[in-house]
Each structure stands twice: as structure tokens, then as C-alpha cells.
Amino acid sequence: MGFDSAVPHKLKKSQKWFASIITRPIDEDSRMNPISPSGVAMEEEAWDFIKPSPTLRPAQRIQIYNQQYWWRLLNTLHDTFPLLTRLFGYHDFNQSLGIPYLDQNPPDSWSLNTLGHRLPEWIHTNYQASDKQLVFDAAHVDWSYNRSFLTKGLKPLKLEEIPVPGDMSSLLPIKLYLQPSIEFFHTGYDIFAFRKEFLKQDPEYWIDHDFPPLPKEEKYFILYRTQSNIVTWVETTAGEFHLLEHFKKGISIEDLCQWLEKQEGPLFEEASSKMHTWFQEWVVRQWLSMEKP
Amino acid sequence: MKPYHIPNLGIGIGLRIPHYDDIFRDKPDIDWFEIISENFLVDGGKPIENLERIMEMYPVVMHGVSLAIGSPAELDWEYLKKLKVLAKKTKTPWVSDHLCWGHLPGAHYHDLLPLPYTKEVIKYVAERARIVQDFLELPFALENLSSYVAYQADEMTEWEFYASVVEKADIYMMLDVNNIYVSSRNHGFEPKEYYRHLPFERVLQIHLAGHSDYGDYVLDTHDNHVRDEVWKIYAEVYPKTRGVSTLLEWDDNFISFQQTWDEALKAKKFQQEIHNKTIKQPKKLLVPQGVA
Numbered sequence: 001m002g003f004d005s006a007v008p009h010k011l012k013k014s015q016k017w018f019a020s021i022i023t024r025p026i027d028e029d030s031r032m033n034p035i036s037p038s039g040v041a042m043e044e045e046a047w048d049f050i051k052p053s054p055t056l057r058p059a060q061r062i063q064i065y066n067q068q069y070w071w072r073l074l075n076t077l078h079d080t081f082p083l084l085t086r087l088f089g090y091h092d093f094n095q096s097l098g099i100p101y102l103d104q105n106p107p108d109s110w111s112l113n114t115l116g117h118r119l120p121e122w123i124h125t126n127y128q129a130s131d132k133q134l135v136f137d138a139a140h141v142d143w144s145y146n147r148s149f150l151t152k153g154l155k156p157l158k159l160e161e162i163p164v165p166g167d168m169s170s171l172l173p174i175k176l177y178l179q180p181s182i183e184f185f186h187t188g189y190d191i192f193a194f195r196k197e198f199l200k201q202d203p204e205y206w207i208d209h210d211f212p213p214l215p216k217e218e219k220y221f222i223l224y225r226t227q228s229n230i231v232t233w234v235e236t237t238a239g240e241f242h243l244l245e246h247f248k249k250g251i252s253i254e255d256l257c258q259w260l261e262k263q264e265g266p267l268f269e270e271a272s273s274k275m276h277t278w279f280q281e282w283v284v285r286q287w288l289s290m291e292k293p
Numbered sequence: 294m295k296p297y298h299i300p301n302l303g304i305g306i307g308l309r310i311p312h313y314d315d316i317f318r319d320k321p322d323i324d325w326f327e328i329i330s331e332n333f334l335v336d337g338g339k340p341i342e343n344l345e346r347i348m349e350m351y352p353v354v355m356h357g358v359s360l361a362i363g364s365p366a367e368l369d370w371e372y373l374k375k376l377k378v379l380a381k382k383t384k385t386p387w388v389s390d391h392l393c394w395g396h397l398p399g400a401h402y403h404d405l406l407p408l409p410y411t412k413e414v415i416k417y418v419a420e421r422a423r424i425v426q427d428f429l430e431l432p433f434a435l436e437n438l439s440s441y442v443a444y445q446a447d448e449m450t451e452w453e454f455y456a457s458v459v460e461k462a463d464i465y466m467m468l469d470v471n472n473i474y475v476s477s478r479n480h481g482f483e484p485k486e487y488y489r490h491l492p493f494e495r496v497l498q499i500h501l502a503g504h505s506d507y508g509d510y511v512l513d514t515h516d517n518h519v520r521d522e523v524w525k526i527y528a529e530v531y532p533k534t535r536g537v538s539t540l541l542e543w544d545d546n547f548i549s550f551q552q553t554w555d556e557a558l559k560a561k562k563f564q565q566e567i568h569n570k571t572i573k574q575p576k577k578l579l580v581p582q583g584v585a
Contacts, residue, residue, distance in 0.1 A: 001398050006420065007365040008413040010446060015365055018406065019397055051443040054481040055509040064441040064510065065404065072403055107401045110359035110372055111331060152336035181338075229339040 014049055021046075021062055022069045023106055025099050028091075030070075032063040073107065073115060074098045078203075080116045081142040083195045086203045087135065087211075093203075097123070113150055116143055134214075137191050144223050148181040148231045154293060156286035172254045176288045178247040181225035185233075186241065189214045192221055192233050227286055239270035240278050247288060253279070295463060297432040299497045300386055302352055302538040306557050309543070313343055315550035320350060323554060327540050328383070330357040334375045348383060354498070354538070355385040356467070361395030362425065362435065363408040363418045377429055387432040387497055389467040392418070392455060407440040410447040410454035419461035426464050434465035434497050439475035439504070439513030451476065452487045459495050466491070468534075469500035470526045471513065478511040484526050493533040501527060501560060502542040516545035518556055528563045536564075 003012065020037050027033070036045040042059045050058035077098050078085045085093045097119070105118045120139040127135055157176060164170035185191065197212035220241040223233045236244075246256055260271055282288050303324030306312075315321065326347060333344050347353060357376065380388055393405040408414050426433035437455050449457075459466050468491070477484045503517030519527075519541070531539070541557035548556075 001367050001369060003365050003398055004367045004417075004421075006417055008411075008417055010411075011363075011409060011414055011417065012365040014409060014444065014446065015394060015397065015406075019400065019402060022402060022404075023400075047445075049445055051445055051447070053443070053479055053510070058442070061442045061510075064512075065406065068404055069402060107403060108399055110361075110369065110396070110401055111334065112403060113335065148338075150335045150338050150340070153338070225338065229342050 017049055018062070018065075022065045024066065025103055026067055026070050028095065030067050032059070032066045070099070070102075073102050073112075076112045076115050077102075077119070080146050081119065081139060083138045083142050083198050084119075084135065086198045086201070086206050087138055089207045090203055097127070100126070113146070116146070119143065133188070137185075137187055138195070141185065141191055141195060141223070144183040144185075145231050148183060148223055148225050149229075151180045151225075152293075153181065153225070154179055154289035154291040157283055157288040157290055159283060173252050174290060175250045175252050175292075176247055176290060177250045177293055178244065179224065179287055179289060180293045181231070182244075182287060183223040184241060184245055185219075185221040185223065187219050187221070188216055190217065190219055190235075192235075224285065224287060237270060239267050239274065242267060243271050243275065243278065244282070244287070250292065294495070295426075295432070297387075299432060299465070299537070301536050302354070302386070304557050304560050305354070305538065305540045306553055307356075307540065307542045307544065308347060308353075309547070311547045312550045312553070316350075317346060319550075321550070321554060323351060325352040325354060325538065325540075327354045327356050327542075330355045330376060330379060330388070331359050333379055333383075334372075344383070353383045353385060354540075355380060355383060355388045356436075357388065357390040358405065359395070359401070359403075360390040360425070361393060361401075361406075362390065362421050363392070363394035363414065364396045365394070366396055366398045368421060368424065373425065373428055380429060380431055385431065387434055387465065388429055389434040389436055389465075389498065391438055392435040392458060393438055405438050407438055407442060407444075408454075409444040410449045410451060412448060415454060415457045415461060419458050422458065422462035422464050426462070432465050432497060434467040435459060436467035436469050436500065437472050437476075439469075439472040439479075439511075441479055441510060441512075443480055450482070450486075451480075452491060456490065456492055460492060464495075465497040466495045467498050467500060468496045468530065469502070470530055471500065471502040471504055471519065471523045473526055474520070474523045475504050475511045475513045478506075484522075485529075488526070488530050488533070491533075493530075493535075496534045496537055498537055499527065499531065499534065499539045500542055501539065501557070502544075514545060515542045519559070524559065524563060527560065528567065531560075531564060532567050539564075 024033050032042060034042050036042050038045065043057065046058035046062055050061055052058055053061060074094050078090065088096060101119055101122050105122065107115055120136060120143055123136050123139050154177065162171045194212055194214050220236045220238055221233050222236050223231065225231050243256065260268060305323060305325035305327055308326040308328050333340055335341065359372065376388065391405045394408055395402050395404055395406055408418065422433065422435060435458065473484050473487045477487065501519050501523065502515045503519055505512045505514040505517065539560045543553050
């Protein structure tokens with residue numbers, strides 16, 4: 001999307017200036033940068049565009065918009081990333097993650113729902129402290145909750161709607177897909193129980209309280225949206241995890257069985273013995289669809 | 294003006310997440326709900342499920358915050374197409390948004406930013422607003438802002454600008470009486486001056502809300518009761534509209550659903566008082582003693 005060819009030149013100029021001012025980070029006391037992007041004192045430059053009010057100077061007036069811009073976006077990130085916000089506390093979240101992330105990734109959509117979509121990746125690239133893995137996982141889980149909550153649901157597979165009702169073999173060659181609301185997590189700790197404990201208290205609480213325990217242990221989780229549109233999760237096994245992942249890109253039961261036959265060891269044994277039960281559970285939970293995402 | 298029928302839906306409140314439990318449990322006797330359009334321009338999940346449940350019980354009107362009609366970027370047709378699909382789904386009798394700007398190509402500021410009040414901006418915005426109304430095939434209204442800056446480039450008052458845009462575009466007004474008050478304080482004008490010359494036949498809905506007074510300036514925060522000064526404006530503006538739908542917005546520091554509804558119902562009291570004033574009081578009947 002480009003500029004509207006009919007936009008008046010003076011309007012465009014003043015809007016570009018306005019945007020350049022309000023998007024610049026506020027300081028820790030929520031004050032506007034006193035120097036404009038062109039290097040002039042804001043107290044001086046603001047007079048070129050803004051009138052004073054009976055009580056405020058032009059720079060004070062535009063500072064209101066500068067603050068509103070940052071407070072609104074940071075609040076949105078706090079809501080979208082509740083675990084991450086609690087790990088840091090509001091102040092440190094804003095200073096270490098929120099403001100630098102938004103400064104480098106200003107909103108590019110009319111929807112605030114997408115504001116944090118690059119934050120996990122941003123953390124992966126830019127955050128270098130010793131707790132990087134936990135911070136990244138927290139961001140990933142928080143974002144996945146948001147994405148899963150709002151994403152499209154596909155028409156679920158129902159066994160009474162298979163090509164030949166009552167004949168399960170007619171389903172075998174049909175490509176099945178995973179609901180887009182499903183996400184997979186393979187972690188070195190129980191991040192979901194940890195998150196659940198954290199969310200019982202406000203971010204301020206955790207500033208002077210010990211964090212919940214997070215023992216190291218290899219874990220597999222599936223995050224999904226229930227039939228009543230609640231986002232929740234289950235812990236699973238490596239076998240079910242790897243098998244179910246195949247449906248992300250779409251696969252038939254026939255092809256999945258062929259893949260499974262080529263596997264060796266515990267994965268093969270577990271999957272071979274439990275696949276039938278798992279499949280029934282996936283259908284009951286409405287995780288699979290014949291519709292392509 | 295385009296021959297749209299604009300119904301008076303009565304008194305409504307803005308549909309917000311903290312209210313859902315009360316609404317679904319008690320099915321309160323509310324005239325209508327206003328939704329923030331963008332909250333439901335999503336692909337699926339709980340928001341859509343909730344909206345469908347609300348629509349089974351109440352009329353729903355769409356009010357947007359992201360159109361940013363005065364932005365220098367081209368109109369966002371993908372957004373408008375989604376808006377039109379939602380309008381068909383909700384059967385909204387009209388669609389409204391704000392007389393503001395809010396994005397440049399590729400960048401969105403998520404705020405309702407004021408425009409300079411100039412003739413060339415009127416022409417630019419009115420043309421775009423007319424296109425939006427034609428595309429939506431529904432009455433389209435723009436709401437006056439609460440603003441905190443005025444531009445050196447301004448050539449006229451806000452009310453002259455507002456009236457000119459809606460008349461030139463042949464669209465409607467969503468008149469926010471709290472915003473009139475907030476802007477009057479921030480810019481130093483008399484609220485009466487604002488609404489003295491508005492084309493009231495174009496007003497299709499009134500917004501009410503609370504604000505926060507910081508002394509040197511007033512912020513439109515929607516987190517408090519409607520102030521007496523704002524009710525006073527409502528009492529003067531409402532009769533001029535000959536009766537339009539009225540809505541209370543409450544977006545933060547939420548009170549209970551019942552308290553929110555009670556606050557909105559104060560509008561009914563003002564409407565009744567206005568109604569009573571216009572009806573001639575009947576003379577008292579003289580009843581002969583001993584008969585009654």
C-alpha cells in the first residue's frame with residue numbers, strides 16, 4: 001500500500017512529522033525525547049506544526065500522543081505475553097523487551113492482535129542473557145496462546161462423514177490436516193505448569209517473591225483449542241508428538257503407517273501399539289480435518 | 294442525503310469482555326450493543342462464538358477504530374472487505390468510525406490522531422468517506438474526536454470542519470458529546486459554540502463516556518462515570534437530533550455490568566425530562582367536595 005495520489009502535500013508532510021515524533025521511545029519517566037529527529041529542540045520545532053493551548057505548550061501537547069502511543073502498545077504486549085511480563089515485571093519488560101522490540105518492529109497492521117508476532121523471533125536474535133532459553137520459550141508459549149485463540153477452525157473430521165460410512169478403510173488414503181490452532185512444544189522443563197503458577201498472581205507480586213520451581217526434565221506438549229474455543233494443553237509422549245506433527249502439512253493414514261514402518265526403536269513400538277487409540281482421541285478432540293488449512 | 298432509514302435503537306452500551314458472563318447468564322433487558330468492529334475481524338475462535346451468541350439476543354451496531362479515513366495512505370481494501378463481511382453478518386444498521394488519521398503506508402499508530410482543519414483536507418477526507426459509504430452500502434458515520442493538539446495550519450474551527458466533511462461526503466455524524474467537552478477544555482472553546490451550527494439531521498447516534506481531568510488537560514479515558522458537564526451537553530443536544538440511538542462507552546476500570554447499565558440508563562431520565570418539558574401540563578381538574 002502506498003500514498004494516496006490525492007493526499008494534499010501539506011497534510012502528508014505534517015503527518016510524517018507527527019508520526020516521527022510520537023513513535024520515538026519515551027524515557028523511563030514517560031517523557032518525550034527533548035530533541036526532534038531533525039536535531040532541533042522539540043520545544044522549538046513543535047511550534048512549527050502545533051498551536052499552544054491555554055494551558056500547554058506545543059511540545060507538551062504532542063507529548064500526550066507520544067505517551068499514548070507507547071502506553072497502548074506496551075499494554076497490548078503485557079496482555080499478549082502474560083508469562084513474559086511476569087518473568088520481568090512491567091518496568092524491566094518495557095525497558096529490556098517491549099520498547100526495543102517495538103522500536104525495531106513498529107506495528108504494521110490495523111490489528112493489535114498481530115503486534116507481538118515477531119517478539120519470540122526478536123528475542124531469539126537479540127536477547128543474550130543466561131536465561132535466554134526460558135525467555136524465548138515463555139514468549140513462544142504466550143504467543144501461541146494468542147494465535148491459537150484467534151485462528152481459523154477447520155471443519156473437524158467426523159467418522160460418520162467418511163467416504164463410506166462404517167468402512168474405516170475408506171478413510172485410509174485421504175489426506176488429513178491438523179487444526180491450525182494446534183501447536184507443539186518440546187521443552188527441557190514443564191513450561192506449562194510453570195506458566196499456570198505464574199499467572200495466578202499479578203506481575204507486581206513476582207517482583208519480590210520466589211518464582212515457582214522449574215525442574216529440568218524433557219517434556220512434550222500439545223497446545224490446542226477445545227470445542228468450546230478455550231485454549232488449553234496436554235502433555236504427551238514423544239511418539240504421539242512426532243506422529244501428530246505429520247498432519248501439519250497433511251498426510252494420509254496410509255502414508256503415515258508407511259513412514260512409521262521405517263522407524264525403529266521405542267518410537268516405533270509405542271506408536272504401533274497406541275496409534276489406534278490416539279487416532280480415536282484426535283478425532284474426539286476434533287484435531288483433524290479433511291479441509292486444507 | 295441518501296435515503297437510508299436510520300432506526301432509533303434506544304439506549305445501548307459498548308460490548309466488552311468483562312460483561313459477557315453477566316449477559317449470557319442474565320440476558321439483561323438492554324436495547325442494543327455496540328461492538329468494536331476490529332475485535333471481531335478475526336478468523337475464528339471465542340470472539341466469533343461470543344458475537345454470535347450476542348446477535349441471537351440483541352441488535353448489534355459496528356463501530357470501528359482502525360479505518361483512519363484521513364490517513365495519507367491508500368484506502369485499505371482488504372480491511373474494508375472484512376468490514377463489509379462483518380456488517381452483513383451482524384446486520385448492523387450503520388457503520389461508524391472516527392474523523393481522524395492513524396497510519397502511513399506500512400505503519401499503524403493505533404490512535405485516533407487529529408487532522409488539520411483545512412479546505413483541502415475536507416476535500417480529501419470527504420471523497421474517501423463517500424467511497425467508504427458507497428462500498429459498504431450502509432449508512433456510514435464519522436465521530437468527532439477528543440483531541441489534544443491543534444495545528445498551526447488550521448483554517449477553521451473543528452465543528453466547521455466536521456460539518457463540512459460529512460455534508461460534502463453525504464454521510465452521517467456519530468456525535469460524541471463527551472468528546473465535545475474534552476476538546477472544549479483542551480482547546481478553550483465553549484461547548485455550545487460547537488453544537489450550535491451542526492447539521493443535526495445527519496446525527497445518527499450519540500456517544501457518552503467518562504473522562505479524566507488532569508487540570509491542564511483532559512483525557513478521553515472511558516473509565517469513569519459521565520460527568521455532569523457532559524450530561525448537560527447531552528440534554529441540550531439530544532432534542533436537536535429528534536431522538537437518536539444513545540450509547541455509553543466504558544473501556545477501563547470496569548464496574549459491574551448492572552452499574553454500567555444504570556449509568557447508561559441515566560440517558561433515559563434526561564430523555565424523559567426533555568419529553569415532559571415539551572408536553573403541555575394538563576390543568577388540574579376541580580373535583581367537587583364530597584365526590585372524590
